[in-house]
Amino acid sequence: MGSVRSAGFCLENSLPFRGHDESENSLYKGIFLSVLKLISVNNPDISKYTLGKAKKNNKLTAPSIQKEIVDCYAKEVTKMICEEIKDDVFGLLVDESSDVSLKEQMAVVVRYVDKVGVVKESLIGVTRVRGQGYDGASNMRGEFNGLKALILKDNPSAHYIHCFAHQLQLVIVAVAKKHDGVKEFYETLGMVVNTEKD
Incomplete structure (x- = not known):
């Protein structure tokens, strides 16, 4: 206890x-x-x-x-999240990055709207990635052989949405490189950060 x-x-x-x-x-x-x-x-x-x-x-x-x-707590929290979502619509966000030991970790987050209309994002878990079969975005969204197609075979209501945050980041980087003031700011910032590390 x-x-x-x-x-x-x-x-x-x-x-x-x-x-x-x-x-x-x-x-x-x-x-x-x-x-x-x-x-x-x-x-x-x-x-x-x-x-x-x-x-x-x-x-x-x-x-x-x-x-x-901790595993018991995680199961209880996941159960509560599932009860709150029930049969409603939700989004699944999955991203991976390497930890300090260079082992890839995958975070799984559920995004949904609760009963009072508040958008919630709940971390379901972090797991170690043991292997990946993706070599680009086309593998993910391919109409016939992509991950999207495989998931749609099991669940026709699962919609594929490309990561708009990544697209937005690419647009911001492209625009920042064209604007002299912004470009100069980031170049100066890069020099300060690099100098601080040394």
Whole structure:
């Protein structure tokens, strides 16, 4: 119970769980263990079963346990989002980028309008990309063999919309290169940023 509450606190506040050193002698063991310790001080039932008072393999603080708790929270949040959308229209935004270790991560976001008319974007998850079969936009939107065609076979109401943000970015870059003042500003900015890095 304490581990679940501690994980819930970290997730609700977008806080990292673990510190660099979670050993017994460490002064700062990370937010998850710090919150768990704080909870156990004021709650005798939790105090009995956590941290130093728990049996060696029954502390429920291992990184694998933390991941399982986070996975349970993620499933519940996804379930709530699905219940809110029901049979209504929604958009799926998928994008990938490489993390610091150069492993590709894919973020999946659902965009929909709630019952009161507010547009919401909810992160469904981040997953590691294991392989990709795309070599350009034509592969995505191809009428016969593209990803669009494959998805439409399973779900005829799934509409393909090209990324307008990317098109807008290309237009802005093209216009900025033609305008002397804007071009000069970005060249100066580039020199300042490059100088700061050195």
